[in-house]
Amino acid sequence: MATSRRIQAERNRSHNSSDGKPRFPRAYSFGLVTAGLFVFSWVGQFVTQLVVERNDAAEHGQEFSMSEFWPQFFASTFENWQSEFLQLLWQAAGLSLLLFWGSSQSREQEERIEAKLDRLLEEQGIESKDISKAVNESL
Template sequence: MRNLRRWGAVYVLILLFLGSWMGQFFTQLSEFRSDQQTLGAPFSWSEYLASFFASTFENWQSEWLQLVFQAVLLLAAKHLLFQADAEDLERLERKIDRIHETVGAGPAGPEEGDPRAIDPEPRT
């Protein structure tokens, strides 16, 4: 049961994938048989399987191309959009540090490069 809870979404996706692929298989098989009857040619599994896998790989190639294109666009957008956020956060941190020092609480904390920034608690 634990395995099903942990990997349930993966199992569902695998079932959906196999179901859609089988749907493509039978739909294309029906269309291929219809075309063969229209042409008066005998049905051949080798010809059908070659046609089925060719269309499958064309579909997958198209999907992967879209996925890669979307990933590149999202990474570019993330870089452009969130660059300003990082600069804003640094500006806010500097303001908080100034307020902290103005209130008289001393320095705000260890700066980058300070060993205390990595391990602030002394080991005993």
Template sequence: MSDSSAKSRPRFHRAYSFGIVTAGLFLVSWAGQFVFQAIAVRNEADQHGSSFSWSEFFPQFLSSTFENWQSEFLQLIWQAAGLMLFYFWGSSQSREGEERVEAKVDALLEDRGIEPARFVRDMRARADGKS
């Protein structure tokens, strides 16, 4: 690896800072869930006159963890995939955005003294190789 490529690449902690922070927050929250659920299970066992059992706690902990993950990931996937599908299908919101951008481009062309319809024809002709 040359010196110039080594200098242009950011250090690991800078390049992956978002992932590192996200992983750190995940681990802290998961550890918090573990501790507080263990306390709740121990208190419940004490109330019922039984003793705390790790073999009973771990299935509960893993079950609640996967239940939370399933709920959150399904919501996230639906939001990302659903929004992508609606944008692809041309929902009213995505059409509105395209119309606004097109109107702004037309206004800029007119401001420069260029007729938007002629500009489109010229660009299509160039794309077809008819310049």
């Protein structure tokens, strides 16, 4: 028993700081991984676009200029972000609204859950009408 408490205490110490909160990497691991992937992809976009623009300038016999590259790079970055955020916004907000308004999928899910609960209550010998009445009175 003492050994399991000691092991648990060691786990807590390794995962939590002195004030009981999780350490920064553990608490924000999803955000850190997402930020890492973002930086990796943005650097990849930068390098590939830089190579393409340099090759394009060389093909046309022009000198490559970083001052002309930056506006193009940021324009393509913001175009990507705009399309991705618009898609994400629709998926998150649009689906939430459809669920709130009671789309057929949300009603189907509620009916299925209610049927399961009724079945469980029936197996336990509890009358679902009594439960519904008690719940409605408490609201």
